[in-house]
Amino acid sequence: MKQILKKAVTLLTVYYAYIVEYRAELILWVLTGSLPIIMMGVWTQAAQAGQFGLSPAEFARYFLTVFLVRQLTVVWVIWEFEKEVVEGKLSPRLLQPLDPVWHHVTSHLAERVARIPFAILLVLLFLHFIPKLFGYQVLHK
Secondary structure (H helix, E strand, O other): OOHHHHHHHHHHHHHHHHHHHHHHHHHHHHOOOOOOHHHHHHHHHHHHOOOOOHHHHHHHHHHHHHHHHHHHOOHHHHHHHHHHHHHOOOOHOOOOOOOHHHHHHHHHHHHHHEEEEEEEEHHHHHHOHHHHHOOOOOOOO
């Protein structure tokens, strides 16, 4: 059990270092998933002007939740796996004593750990600029 835990920690460390090596790319990936935040602005403005079933605050909560769900549920493993198969990079991994699936699992988990701080930063930035939509005021007045 100790060896398995050591392998898991090593894989997570390696893939986390690989992911954060290109932080600018990681920020761009988070920003590409920010379409719900843009749409939230459109729909909250529409809700203020028109008669909809939801208030602007409810639209804001909905789209912010969609943004967070999109950030947490993106999975690129199948594309990476297909690329390894097509380029022949999977064959050497099949010769290793570790199942290749664990490389993909730890890579995905490391990417989640690296991506979440940027997503949280975007949410906090949003909450700072539009606190009234969520029914609270910023501490500094």
